[in-house]
Amino acid sequence: MTHLNKKQRLENLTVNHLDDLHDDLVITILRKLSSSASSPADFLSVLITCKRLNRLGLHPLVLSRAGTQTLAVTADKWSDSAHKFLKRCVNAGNIDACFALGMIRFYCLQNPVSGASLMARAAIKSHAPALYSLSVIQFNGSGGTKSDKNLRAGVALCARSAYLGHVDALRELGHCLQDGYGVPRDVSEGRRLLIQANARELACSLRAYLSLKTGNETVTDLASCGGGGGIIPVQEIHPVNRFLKDWFDSGRIVLAEGLRMCSHGGCGRPETRSHEFRRCSVCGKVNYCSRGCQALDWRAKHKMECTPLDLWVAAAAAVEFGDGDGEAVAIENHAAR
Ligand SMILES: [Zn+2]
Numbered sequence: 001m002t003h004l005n006k007k008q009r010l011e012n013l014t015v016n017h018l019d020d021l022h023d024d025l026v027i028t029i030l031r032k033l034s035s036s037a038s039s040p041a042d043f044l045s046v047l048i049t050c051k052r053l054n055r056l057g058l059h060p061l062v063l064s065r066a067g068t069q070t071l072a073v074t075a076d077k078w079s080d081s082a083h084k085f086l087k088r089c090v091n092a093g094n095i096d097a098c099f100a101l102g103m104i105r106f107y108c109l110q111n112p113v114s115g116a117s118l119m120a121r122a123a124i125k126s127h128a129p130a131l132y133s134l135s136v137i138q139f140n141g142s143g144g145t146k147s148d149k150n151l152r153a154g155v156a157l158c159a160r161s162a163y164l165g166h167v168d169a170l171r172e173l174g175h176c177l178q179d180g181y182g183v184p185r186d187v188s189e190g191r192r193l194l195i196q197a198n199a200r201e202l203a204c205s206l207r208a209y210l211s212l213k214t215g216n217e218t219v220t221d222l223a224s225c226g227g228g229g230g231i232i233p234v235q236e237i238h239p240v241n242r243f244l245k246d247w248f249d250s251g252r253i254v255l256a257e258g259l260r261m262c263s264h265g266g267c268g269r270p271e272t273r274s275h276e277f278r279r280c281s282v283c284g285k286v287n288y289c290s291r292g293c294q295a296l297d298w299r300a301k302h303k304m305e306c307t308p309l310d311l312w313v314a315a316a317a318a319v320e321f322g323d324g325d326g327e328a329v330a331i332e333n334h335a336a337r
């Protein structure tokens with residue numbers, strides 16, 4: 001072994017040991033790769049290596065395990081082959097792919113029926129983000145008319161997602177309980193859920209911060225903590241939300257006249273009909289798909305931007321002329337969110 005001459009060493013280097021491996025073993029290795037790749041390119045670069053790796057890499061056993069980052073096709077790389085790749089993963093029974101392609105079809109490709117059906121396939125298998133997205137769709141009657149809003153269905157889906165630990169769903173359910181929206185009002189239970197959502201979010205932030213400190217770059221974004229003065233890691237945006245945001249920001253598709261995007265930067269959902277989303281009752285300049293997005297954006301930046309100058313002028317005039325202080329109360333209530 002140690003006494004190979006130069007010719008033997010060269011022969012050894014040119015032998016393709018991959019051919020010696022049984023298909024089952026290669027599939028096991030590719031399954032591991034598809035579940036842990038850090039981007040679609042990481043995985044796809046293996047598929048273009050040779051015909052055998054291409055055939056085995058597209059095996060349903062491999063595609064069913066493709067992880068969130070492997071499926072994280074970006075808006076600028078969207079193509080028929082990207083669509084086909086996600087469809088193959090869906091057909092292999094990958095529920096993350098059902099959710100991602102469902103969101104893309106529902107909001108970007110204007111195919112709400114197929115999009116909702118794909119998300120439902122993931123939701124049936126207890127996929128928390130799919131359950132939460134379907135709840136937002138039910139709350140807003142997205143893809144239909146105002147009369148298609150189904151608050152009780154929205155709360156039921158949201159509760160299921162919250163039970164599975166989805167932070168946005170916990171927050172949404174907390175606000176629904178506090179406001180009595182689609183569910184009997186229960187302020188203390190709503191507050192309990194909001195505290196739980198904040199605690200989970202803080203734990204995520206701390207985990208991400210510690211990973212960042214130890215050099216493991218899992219955090220993609222940093223933002224200043226409003227009013228706190230420090231720099232904290234922000235919860236990572238799900239790749240599909242980033243896809244939605246980039247898709248519409250790129251101008252690839254222009255939203256129909258009068259339709260607006262959710263103003264929360266980490267959401268990316270557009271309206272599917274005019275006046276679908278709730279508007280900030282103070283400034284009227286921002287729109288949100290959900291109570292959760294409104295609360296997050298308020299905390300992150302809108303409380304610094306919300307300038308109800310017209311209401312302040314009206315309130316000042318009312319005080320000057322000895323009128324009531326209704327608007328001032330509205331501003332204070334909003335600020336207390
Ligand atoms: Zn939103």
Ligand SMILES: [Zn+2]
Pocket residue numbers: 280281282283284285286302305306307
């Ligand atoms: Zn505002």
